[in-house]
Amino acid sequence: MKYSNFVITLAIGLSCTACGQQTVKEKQISTSTSKKQQTMDISKITDLQVKQAIEALQAGDKSWYSFFTENPTMTDDGNKVDFKSFFANALGKEVFLSIDRVEKDGKEIHGNFKAGQWGTFPVFFIFHKNPEGKFDRLDIGQDK
Incomplete structure (x- = not known):
């Protein structure tokens, strides 16, 4: 039981972490958008x-x-x-x-x-x- 609770807790933690991460492409879009907004x-x-x-x-x-x-x-x-x-x-x-x-x-x-x-x-x-x-x-x- 302890092992399966650990796996479930780890899986939930990893999925939450992944949700908060941006892909490289998302970061580039976000950066280019903010640069346009800053210069315009x-x-x-x-x-x-x-x-x-x-x-x-x-x-x-x-x-x-x-x-x-x-x-x-x-x-x-x-x-x-x-x-x-x-x-x-x-x-x-x-x-x-x-x-x-x-x-x-x-x-x-x-x-x-x-x-x-x-x-x-x-x-x-x-x-x-x-x-x-x-x-x-x-x-x-x-x-x-």
């Missing part, structure tokens, strides 16, 4: 609408479009592009990894950006507001 700090963005728009972009949330006029002008590295077509492909796939610098009253954002298949590189986003408070232009591009 939007508190530097001082314009409330820009901050909310960036939050929507980061979440891949279609509310991103609500911050803009019906047909905003957009440039990518100085080339005019269609805003809706561009973000139909980018929203939910492309995100800022860090916000490094904010200028022009919170409307110019510089940071490291993950652009899907294009890779990761430093970018700028410049938001332009119309008199009604909506963004009517967005200029983006690679930072030099």
Whole structure:
């Protein structure tokens, strides 16, 4: 009887210990998630609408479009592009990894950006507001 109680106690103890352990993959995911959360700090963005728009972009949330006029002008590295077509492909796939610098009253954002298949590189986003408070232009591009 004593031996079987010992085996049962040992088995329960080992299974409880195993439940509390993380696999290497779980640790890597946890570490990479916490690193992203540490580097992606939007508190530097001082314009409330820009901050909310960036939050929507980061979440891949279609509310991103609500911050803009019906047909905003957009440039990518100085080339005019269609805003809706561009973000139909980018929203939910492309995100800022860090916000490094904010200028022009919170409307110019510089940071490291993950652009899907294009890779990761430093970018700028410049938001332009119309008199009604909506963004009517967005200029983006690679930072030099």
